Each structure stands twice: as C-alpha cells, then as structure tokens.
Amino acid sequence: MSIELIWAIILSFAIFAYVVLDGFDLGIGINYPFIGSKWERDIAMNTVAPVWDGNETWLILGGGGLFAAFPLAYSVVLPALYVPLTAMLIGLILRGVAFEFRWKDKSKTQIWDKAFIIGSIGATFFQGVALGAFIQGIPMEGRAFNGDWWHWLSPFSIFTGIALVFGYGLLGSTWLIYKTENKTKRHMQMLGKRFFILTLIMILIVSLWTPYLHPEYFEKWFSYPRILYVLPVPLLVAISTVCCFRALIKNNDLQPFVWSIILFLLSFIGLMISIYPNIVPPSLDIWQAAAPKKSLQFLLVGVLIFMPIILVYTSFTYWVFRGKTKPDESYH
Amino acid sequence: MFEAIDLARFQFAFVVSFHIIFPAFTIGLASYLAVLEGLWLWKKEDRYLNIFNYWLKIFAIAFGMGVVSGIVMSYQFGTNWSVFSDKTGPVLGPLMGYEVLSAFFLEAGFLGIMLFGMNKVGKQLHFFATLMVAFGTFFSAFWILSVNSWMHTPAGFSINEVGQFVPEDWIQIIFNPSFPYRLVHMLMAAYLTTAFVVGAVGAWHLLKNNKNLCARTMLSMAMWMAAIVAPLQLVAGDMHGLNTLEYQPAKIAAMEGHYETKKGAPLILFGIPDDDAMEINSIVEIPKLGSMILKHDFDAEIKGLRDFPADEIPPAEIIFWSFRIMVGIGMAMIALGLWSLFLRFKNLFYSTRLFHQICLLMGPAGFIAVIAGWVTTEVGRQPFTVYGVLRTVDSVSPIDAPAVATSLLVFIVIYFLVFGAGTYYIFKQFSINPEQDKDATKKVGSLGVSLKLFDKA
Ligand code: HDD
Ligand code: HEM
Ligand code: HEM
Numbered sequence: 015m016s017i018e019l020i021w022a023i024i025l026s027f028a029i030f031a032y033v034v035l036d037g038f039d040l041g042i043g044i045n046y047p048f049i050g051s052k053w054e055r056d057i058a059m060n061t062v063a064p065v066w067d068g069n070e071t072w073l074i075l076g077g078g079g080l081f082a083a084f085p086l087a088y089s090v091v092l093p094a095l096y097v098p099l100t101a102m103l104i105g106l107i108l109r110g111v112a113f114e115f116r117w118k119d120k121s122k123t124q125i126w127d128k129a130f131i132i133g134s135i136g137a138t139f140f141q142g143v144a145l146g147a148f149i150q151g152i153p154m155e156g157r158a159f160n161g162d163w164w165h166w167l168s169p170f171s172i173f174t175g176i177a178l179v180f181g182y183g184l185l186g187s188t189w190l191i192y193k194t195e196n197k198t199k200r201h202m203q204m205l206g207k208r209f210f211i212l213t214l215i216m217i218l219i220v221s222l223w224t225p226y227l228h229p230e231y232f233e234k235w236f237s238y239p240r241i242l243y244v245l246p247v248p249l250l251v252a253i254s255t256v257c258c259f260r261a262l263i264k265n266n267d268l269q270p271f272v273w274s275i276i277l278f279l280l281s282f283i284g285l286m287i288s289i290y291p292n293i294v295p296p297s298l299d300i301w302q303a304a305a306p307k308k309s310l311q312f313l314l315v316g317v318l319i320f321m322p323i324i325l326v327y328t329s330f331t332y333w334v335f336r337g338k339t340k341p342d343e344s345y346h
Numbered sequence: 347m348f349e350a351i352d353l354a355r356f357q358f359a360f361v362v363s364f365h366i367i368f369p370a371f372t373i374g375l376a377s378y379l380a381v382l383e384g385l386w387l388w389k390k391e392d393r394y395l396n397i398f399n400y401w402l403k404i405f406a407i408a409f410g411m412g413v414v415s416g417i418v419m420s421y422q423f424g425t426n427w428s429v430f431s432d433k434t435g436p437v438l439g440p441l442m443g444y445e446v447l448s449a450f451f452l453e454a455g456f457l458g459i460m461l462f463g464m465n466k467v468g469k470q471l472h473f474f475a476t477l478m479v480a481f482g483t484f485f486s487a488f489w490i491l492s493v494n495s496w497m498h499t500p501a502g503f504s505i506n507e508v509g510q511f512v513p514e515d516w517i518q519i520i521f522n523p524s525f526p527y528r529l530v531h532m533l534m535a536a537y538l539t540t541a542f543v544v545g546a547v548g549a550w551h552l553l554k555n556n557k558n559l560c561a562r563t564m565l566s567m568a569m570w571m572a573a574i575v576a577p578l579q580l581v582a583g584d585m586h587g588l589n590t591l592e593y594q595p596a597k598i599a600a601m602e603g604h605y606e607t608k609k610g611a612p613l614i615l616f617g618i619p620d621d622d623a624m625e626i627n628s629i630v631e632i633p634k635l636g637s638m639i640l641k642h643d644f645d646a647e648i649k650g651l652r653d654f655p656a657d658e659i660p661p662a663e664i665i666f667w668s669f670r671i672m673v674g675i676g677m678a679m680i681a682l683g684l685w686s687l688f689l690r691f692k693n694l695f696y697s698t699r700l701f702h703q704i705c706l707l708m709g710p711a712g713f714i715a716v717i718a719g720w721v722t723t724e725v726g727r728q729p730f731t732v733y734g735v736l737r738t739v740d741s742v743s744p745i746d747a748p749a750v751a752t753s754l755l756v757f758i759v760i761y762f763l764v765f766g767a768g769t770y771y772i773f774k775q776f777s778i779n780p781e782q783d784k785d786a787t788k789k790v791g792s793l794g795v796s797l798k799l800f801d802k803a
Contacts, residue, residue, distance in 0.1 A: 063458070063461075063462065064457075064458025064459070064461065064462045064463070065458055067410075067413055067453075067454040067457055067458070068451065068454040068455050068457075068458065070413070070417065070454075071446065071450050071451050071454045073417065074416075074417060074420050074446050074450055075443075075446045075447070075450075075451075077420050077421055077424070078420060078439070078442045078443050078445075078446045079443060079446075080424075081420075081423065081424065081431060081435050081438075081439040081442065081443075082435060082436075082439025082440045082442065082443040083439070084435075085431055085432050085433075085434075085435020085436060085510070086432050086435075088424045088428075088431055088432075088435060088439075089424060089428035089429065089431040089432035089435070090428070091424070092421065092423075092424030092425045092431075092743075093424070093425060093426075093743040093744060093745050096425050096743075096745055096749055097749060097753075099421060099425060100425065100753045100756070103417060103421060104756060104760055106414060106417060107418070107760060107764060108760075108764065110410055110413060110414040111410055111414060111767075113410060114406055114407045114410045114768075114771075115407075115767060115768065115771060118407075118771040118774065119771070119774075157432055158428065158432075158744050159428070159743075159744060160744075162746060163745060163746045163748070163749035305435055305436040305439065305510075306506065306510070306512045306513070308436075308512065308513045308514075309435075309436040309437070309439065309440050309512075309513055312440050312513065312516055313439070313440040313443045313444070316440070316443060316444050316447050316448070317443075317447065320447035320448060320451070321447070324447065324451045324455065327452075327455045327456070328451070328455050331455055331456075331458050331459060334458075334459060334463055334466050334467055335458065335462070335463075335466070
C-alpha cells in the first residue's frame with residue numbers, strides 16, 4: 015500500500031471520528047429545542063461538557079491533516095467552500111462558548127441556550143452543505159479552485175445540509191438515551207425514533223441522488239460486476255436499520271447509539287466508494303494532491319507514536335465520566 | 347474600494363489578534379494552576395485550593411474562547427491563503443499536525459478531568475491532569491511558534507517544480523534560526539501577562555480589605571514573577587532583536603526608525619516616521635546608542651531603509667510605534683517588579699495603596715504588549731509571508747472581495763459580541779472575593795458534592 019493511500023485512510027478515520035464524536039455533541043444542541051425544562055437541559059449539557067473539546071479536536075486533526083498530507087486538496091477545497099465553512103466556524107464558536115457562558119448568569123441562560131441551539135444546528139447544517147457541495151465536485155484550473163463564491167449553493171447541498179441535521183439529531187438523542195434515566199430517557203426515546211425515521215428517509219434519498227450527480231458515481235454503483243462489490247453496503251444498511259429500530263423500541267440503553275454509529279459508518283463507506291480514488295471530485299486524485307514523501311513520512315511517525323496514546327487517554331476520560339449523568343455533576 | 351487581499355489581510359490580523367489574547371493568558375494560567383495545586387498538595391493549606399478554584403473558573407472561560415477562536419485560525423490558512431497553503435503545506439502542515447497530536451489532544455483530553463473530575467479521580471490524578479493541560483499549552487506554543495518562526499527565517503527546504511516548499515532537513519526546519527528566541531520570548535510574555543492579571547485581581551481585593559489572605563498570596567506570587575521574569579524578558583528581547591538584525595535587517599531598521607544608513611547610529615526614542623518621504627521627524631535621540639545596542643560598538647554602521655530595495659521594506663509607520671509600546675510596557679513591568687522588591691524589603695508590600703493601585707492599572711499591560719509585539723514581528727515581515735521567498739500578494743486565495751468582506755464583517759460582529767460577553771463573565775468572577783467561601787475545602791472532600799464554590803455570590 016502506498017503511503018499516500020495510508021494517509022487517505024488516516025484522514026478518513028479522523029473525519030469519521032469527528033463525525034461521530036462531535037456529531038452527538040452537536041446533536042444535543044439539535045435536540046435542545048425539544049427539551050423543555052431547565053434541569054433536563056442542564057443534564058443534557060453536562061453529559062458532554064467534559065468531552066466536547068476533545069471531540070472537536072478531531073476536526074482540527076482533519077483540517078490539519080489535510081493541510082499536511084494533501085496541501086493541494088486543502089487549498090482547493092477550502093476556498094471553494096468558503097461560505098459554508100465560515101458559517102460552520104461561526105456556529106462552532108456560538109456552540110462552544112455556550113458551554114461555559116450559560117452557567118455564568120442565571121438571568122441569561124435562555125440567551126446562551128439559544129446560542130447553543132443556533133450554533134449547533136448552524137454548524138451541522140453548513141457542514142452538511144459543505145459535504146454536499148464537495149460531493150458535487152469542485153472545478154479547478156491549474157492548482158486552484160476556479161468558480162465563484164456561491165458555487166457551493168445547490169439543491170443537493172441544501173438537502174445534504176438538512177440530512178446531516180437529522181443525522182446528528184439521531185446521534186444526539188441516542189447518546190442521551192444512553193446517558194440519562196427515567197423521564198428524560200423516555201423523552202429522548204421518543205425523539206430518537208423521530209430522528210431515526212427522518213434520517214433513514216434522508217439516507218435513502220441521498221443514496222439515490224448521488225449516482226446521478228456524475229456518471230462515474232453511477233458507474234461505481236450500478237455497472238456489472240462492480241455492483242457485486244458494493245452491494246454489501248446497502249444490505250448492511252438494511253440490517254442495521256432493523257436493529258437500530260428494534261433497539262429503540264426495546265428500551266435499550268446503549269444499543270440505539272451503537273447502531274446509529276454503524277449507520278453513519280456505512281453511509282460514510284458508501285461515500286468513500288463513490289469518491290475513491292479522488293480526494294477532490296471530480297478529478298483530483300489522492301496521488302496528485304499528496305505532499306512530497308518526506309512530509310508524509312515525517313508526520314506518519316507522529317501519528318504512529320501519538321495516536322495510540324491519544325486513544326488511551328481519550329478512552330480514560332470517557333471511562334471516568336461513564337454511567338448516567340446525575341443532576342449535580344458539574345463544577346459550576 | 348478594498349481589494350480582496352487587503353480584506354484577507356485585515357481579517358487574518360483581526361482573528362489572530364483576538365486568538366492570541368487567550369493563549370497569552372491560558373499558557374500562563376495553566377502553569378499557575380499547576381503550581382497552586384502542587385502547593386496545596388504539598389503544604390495542605392486551604393488558601394492554595396481556594397485560589398486554585400478561583401482561577402480554575404476563569405481558566406475554563408478563557409480556554410473555551412481560546413479553543414473556538416483557534417479553530418477559526420486553522421481554517422483561515424486554507425480559506426484565505428490557499429496559495430500559501432498549497433506551497434508551504436509540505437513543510438508547515440506536518441509541524442501543525444504535530445501540534446494537534448502532541449498538544450491539542452493532550453489539552454482537550456485532560457481538560458475535562460481538570461474541570462469536572464476532582465471527585466471522580468482523586469487528588470493525585472487530578473493534579474496529573476492539571477499538569478498535562480499545562481504541558482499541552484507548552485507543546486502548542488512550541489509547535490506553532492516553530493511554524494511562525496520558519497515563516498520569518500525559513501531554513502531546511504528546497505523548492506520543487508510546481509513551486510512547493512519541500513522539506514529537506516526537519517531539524518533545521520523546526521529549530522530554524524529565530525525559533526529559540528521567539529519561543530522563549532513568547533513564553534515569558536505569557537507568564538508576564540498572566541502574572542499581571544493575577545496581580546491586578548489580588549491588588550483590587552487588597553484595596554478593599556488588605557487583610558485578605560488569598561488576595562495577599564495572589565499579589566505576592568504575581569510580583570515575584572514580575573520581579574524575576576520582566577528583566578529576563580528584556581534580555582531575551584534584546585537577543586531576539588540581534589537575531590532579527592541578522593536575518594531581517596529591514597525590519598530592525600523600521601523598528602528603530604532608521605531611514606538613512608549611518609555610522610554611529612543614534613537610539614531614536616521618539617519621532618514621527620514618514621514612509622512616503624522616507625524620513626523621520628521631530629526626533630528625540632541618544633547619539634550612537636543605536637549602534638551600541640545593535641552591534642555592541644559605538645561607531646558601527648547601521649543600514650537604513652533607503653538602502654533596501656523599495657519593494658522589500660515593511661511599513662515603519664506601524665512598527666516603529668508598536669515596538670515602542672511593547673518595550674515601554676516591558677520597562678514599566680521591570681520598574682514595578684523592582685518597586686515590589688523594595689516594598690517587601692521595607693515590609694510595606696501589603697499596605698502601600700499606591701502600589702496596589704498601580705498594579706491594578708497594569709492588569710491589562712501584558713495583553714497590550716503581546717499584541718504590540720506580534721504586530722511588530724508580523725508587519726515587520728511584510729511584504730513577505732515566507733521571508734524573502736514568498737510574497738504576501740502571491741499567497742492569497744482566489745476569492746471574490748464581497749465574500750471576504752462579508753465574512754470579515756460577520757467575524758467582527760460575532761467576536762465582539764461573544765468574546766465581549768466572555769470578558770464580562772471573567773470580570774464578574776474577578777469581582778468575587780477569593781476568600782469568601784471558607785468551607786471550600788470541606789466541600790471538595792465530601793464525595794458526590796461538586797466544586798460549587800463561588801457561584802452562589
Ligand atoms: C504562543 C502560543 C500560540 C500561538 C501563537 C497560536 N496559538 Fe492557537 N492555541 C494556543 C497557543 C497558540 C493554546 C495555548 O494551545 C490554545 C489557547 C487556548 C487553548 O485552548 O489552547 C490554542 C488553541 C488553538 C486551537 C484549538 C485547540 C483545541 O481545541 O484545544 C487551534 C485550532 C489553534 N489554536 C490554532 C492556531 C493557529 C492556526 C495559530 C496561528 C495562526 C495559532 N493557533 C496561534
Ligand atoms: C498569535 C499571534 C499573532 C498575531 C497577533 C499576528 C498578527 C499578524 C498581523 C497583524 C498580520 C498582518 C501583517 C500585515 O499584513 O501587514 C499577520 C500576518 C500574517 N501572519 Fe501573523 N500573527 C500571529 C501569529 C501568527 C502565526 C503563529 C502564524 C503562522 C502559523 C501567522 C501567519 C501569518 C500569515 C500567513 C500572515 C500573512 C497574511 C497577512 O499579511 O495578513 N501569524 N499576522
Ligand atoms: C523589555 C523589553 C523588550 C524588548 C527589548 C523586546 C524585544 C522584542 C523584539 C526585538 C521583538 C521582535 C522580534 C522580531 O523581530 O520578529 C519582539 C517581539 C515580541 N514581543 Fe517583545 N520585547 C520586550 C518586552 C516584551 C514584553 C513585556 C512582552 C509581553 C508581555 C513582549 C511580547 C512580545 C511578543 C508576543 C512578540 C512577538 C513574538 C516574537 O517575535 O517573539 N515583549 N520583542
């Protein structure tokens with residue numbers, strides 16, 4: 015396997031880790047409007063307060079890794095997605111500061127809760143928009159993006175934006191099912207089911223829409239014999255759908271969350287299949303965009319040394335804060 | 347009309363200046379917290395835990411703002427400086443990758459335990475978490491300053507056929523010529539910044555009641571830091587300047603206000619530089635001292651801006667002033683440090699109100715000096731992004747001006763609202779008396795009860 019490919023895999027891992035981890039953080043903000051009472055909101059916030067910063071760090075690794083390993087892709091994609099990414103960053107700012115600010119002034123809790131909601135939904139929506147615009151393809155000339163600043167805007171990208179809001183909503187509510195109890199938990203199970211159905215519809219539509227965006231995508235999914243290789247993906251999606259639904263109905267603690275993650279993983283793999291071997295659709299491939307070997311090797315050493323350590327202490331933090339979150343668990 | 351590039355420059359300067367305010371404070375504060383917790387574990391005195399908890403809340407707010415403003419920074423390179431990113435990515439990308447791996451994850455991973463975990467992991471492990479966060483801020487500064495220094499004094503690279511910088515020697519890249527100076531200078535700047543904030547808060551509570559034990563401890567610790575580190579900062583700054591003279595002589599000429607090449611150049615204390623006429627007016631100067639400081643020889647020749655190519659000089663009108671602001675504040679810090687020693691010697695340290703008032707006044711001094719210092723360094727690098735190799739005009743993204751204008755406007759509004767609110771909350775914490783909650787330690791001891799300390803006020 016070439017080192018360029020290894021890097022593509024590492025980056026995919028970072029991005030997927032980000033999607034799941036920050037997905038349920040952001041998902042809490044998406045569920046927030048439906049959580050009425052203040053104490054329940056406190057608990058919901060506290061389930062992620064100790065970990066959200068770590069979760070968001072995967073986004074920095076994704077961005078930083080792209081800059082290091084595929085600088086050309088980084089410098090083409092980011093200007094092309096200037097507007098949605100900037101909007102996403104603003105959303106992340108609002109959501110991030112709300113974690114601290116909402117406790118500081120009892121009379122302003124409402125305002126920071128709104129900031130939390132708007133920030134979470136905004137960041138998610140524009141992440142989805144960016145994803146959709148990316149899948150649609152980014153026109154290049156020479157070594158640069160060649161298009162205008164609203165090139166990202168299309169029905170498809172708006173649609174993927176909405177889809178991601180529902181998807182993170184699902185991750186958020188199933189996480190809360192896992193972390194809360196009694197009334198709150200039952201409430202989250204109800205929300206979970208709704209987000210589940212919405213997410214499912216969205217996955218279906220996006221899966222059917224994507225192949226029609228580019229002939230290459232279509233080829234990948236529907237030409238024989240390729241269809242045989244990719245067929246497991248939709249089959250597994252069907253299986254996990256059933257499992258996820260059953261877990262939701264059966265009052266399970268952890269399972270709905272796990273099955274939601276698996277659904278995300280399968281969708282993510284589907285996306286990778288569509289795009290590979292490109293790193294920027296429709297025409298820039300992994301090898302063209304890669305940094306010189308020396309850069310890739312140097313940082314790979316760092317990944318090999320640090321990633322296991324990171325995984326250990328990140329798991330440790332989750333372990334310290336394991337179990338149901340109780341109402342009085344905060345330092346505030 | 348503004349061009350896209352001016353807007354992009356302004357936006358970058360704006361968001362990074364906002365960002366640096368928080369690291370300058372959190373780097374120092376993380377270490378301070380580690381020291382406090384260490385002292386508490388060692389001496390078992392409640393006041394240290396009291397002070398620790400007091401600053402922990404402030405740290406949480408400042409750190410949160412540092413994180414969110416930092417994430418913006420890491421995407422700014424690609425969105426606004428895409429050509430720069432394409433070219434420097436192979437060299438700078440891995441360094442920033444190491445920063446994420448060795449610093450950001452460490453900070454973020456242990457922050458949760460530091461803030462929420464005292465009752466869950468016990469004192470020793472909690473102390474360990476605090477230390478890890480402090481180390482994280484240090485590693486972060488290490489890598490990002492290496493990146494930044496490389497842009498000032500690039501080394502260890504070649505250029506390939508598509509115009510990218512290609513790494514040749516990582517040791518030369520990481521430890522590029524200006525890096526050690528910049529790292530030391532910036533870390534001390536962060537410590538000083540924090541010390542003056544802590545000192546100001548202590549002084550303020552002493553002004554209200556000079557028996558306040560926690561406030562006394564804070565002021566005392568802060569002033570030891572000032573008395574020791576401020577003079578060292580002068581030495582480090584001077585060495586940094588000599589290094590810059592070697593690698594970026596035009597920057598030094600602009601900082602010093604030297605337009606003409608002179609033997610036995612004066613030290614210009616004040617003056618009004620005029621970049622169009624290439625001359626400096628109404629000067630107050632000390633003859634020959636400039637040559638002495640820069641070359642350690644009263645008669646040495648110092649090259650003036652007129653003798654550099656016109657398209658390779660930075661705007662003296664800005665950095666002449668920003669440099670003086672920084673050095674002026676540095677001198678004031680040294681003076682305050684000396685005064686504090688004198689008062690300690692005379693046993694008047696806790697009773698001299700004028701001293702406390704001036705400490706209060708100096709609270710924000712570090713932030714101003716840090717921003718002034720960065721402006722000097724960064725504007726002084728112009729018109730290049732990678733000094734001598736890649737020009738700023740050739741670094742910018744192909745984005746339409748309206749897009750950048752809009753984003754700039756949005757950033758300005760959101761930053762002032764959000765970070766304004768954060769600053770307000772920090773001040774609200776400051777107004778709480780650090781000694782007020784007598785049974786703070788008891789609460790921490792009993793399991794299951796959170797560290798609810800000062801919010802009830
Ligand atoms: C000398 C120190 C220093 C300097 C010059 C910078 N930073 Fe910074 N940065 C830090 C020191 C720091 C820190 C101490 O590590 C922070 C501050 C507060 C915090 O949460 O971590 C941080 C946070 C921080 C974060 C969030 C990390 C997290 O989630 O924990 C990012 C992505 C960046 N920074 C990126 C940048 C970029 C791209 C910069 C250059 C333009 C930059 N920083 C300048
Ligand atoms: C954190 C403290 C920093 C501050 C306050 C700061 C401030 C500034 C300012 C004021 C400029 C504008 C100069 C001009 O255009 O005239 C600038 C330019 C620039 N800085 Fe920094 N800087 C900081 C750190 C960094 C770091 C760590 C990096 C690299 C990792 C960096 C990269 C750049 C780049 C690429 C430019 C060129 C774009 C431009 O001209 O605006 N800066 N910076
Ligand atoms: C006491 C006398 C001081 C001297 C002689 C001094 C000297 C310098 C010089 C020459 C530079 C420019 C480096 C370059 O050419 O790129 C610089 C930058 C800087 N200074 Fe100072 N400085 C002093 C005090 C301070 C203080 C008190 C602070 C903050 C608390 C500070 C913070 C900074 C920062 C943040 C930078 C930009 C980063 C860097 O290049 O290191 N300085 N200083």
